[in-house]
């Protein structure tokens with residue numbers, strides 16, 4: 001996607017504060033952190049949202065989830081964390097490239113503000 005900000009980050013066309021990267025995914029710090037640790041995990045492939053995941057993306061989707069604990073360990077989130085995936089208008093998704101928010105280093109109250 002030409003005009004997608006997270007595709008540009010994945011390609012290195014826009015700078016980001018990277019935490020982890022491999023062939024399929026990238027993790028970087030959120031620009032407006034909502035917790036002392038707040039990173040975004042994205043597939044490098046442009047998938048607009050959770051609703052855009054297709055049968056052929058099963059391995060990629062599984063890889064994203066399995067990687068979360070590794071990233072959490074890297075970030076020192078041994079006390080736990082929250083994983084958030086906003087989807088669509090009511091989910092208040094603002095960037096239309098699938099991303100997982102990993103938040104931690106504070107008590108993640110519920111419901112979120």
Ligand code: AMP
Pocket residue numbers: 005014016029030031032033040085086092093094095096
């Ligand atoms: P969402 O509301 O779930 O779509 O989340 C989008 C997130 O992307 C927000 O938390 C923004 O702060 C974050 N964000 C937007 N642009 C950037 C950027 N260039 N680098 C890092 N985080 C960003």
Ligand code: ZN
Pocket residue numbers: 001004005006007008045046047096097
């Ligand atoms: Zn994209």
